[in-house]
Amino acid sequence: MTQYSVKKSILAISILLVFMTATLSDAGDFRARKRVGNFIVDVALDRNPPVLGNCEIRIEIFDGQGASVTGSRVLVNYYMPPMPGMVPMNYTIPTNPRGSSHVATMNFIMTGPWNIVIRFTSGGRPLQVVIPIDVR
DSSP states (O other): OOHHHHHHHHHHHHHHHHHHHHHHHTOSOEEEEEEETTEEEEEEESSSSOOSEEEEEEEEEEOTTSOBOOSOOEEEEEEEOOOTTOOOEEEEEEOEEETTEEEEEEEEOSSEEEEEEEEEEETTEEEEEEEEEEEO
């Protein structure tokens, strides 16, 4: 093997490692945290960035003291803001409890801006947070 071939091999391996590292660094969940009243709502999507197709959403709700709120009914409404000439895309799905979280699967059918609205009740009072995302 010539010195030129060795340098080409090292360069190719280096470039490959850079691309692998960049891809792995983006592999985490999309996360958002919003406050509503005395509650904090943590949201995680299993796709970062959110993409077309199925996407699992995990929601955790904490009270003012940081304790997990369990036993609430949590609904997820996700919709694309209205655009001229397009039919409305608006979906509401229930969540299932999983430990201290609430989990559901959304299906994004189009790229672009979407709003995720999380609704829950505390003490008979309805509360909601809105998480804007951009589906790619």
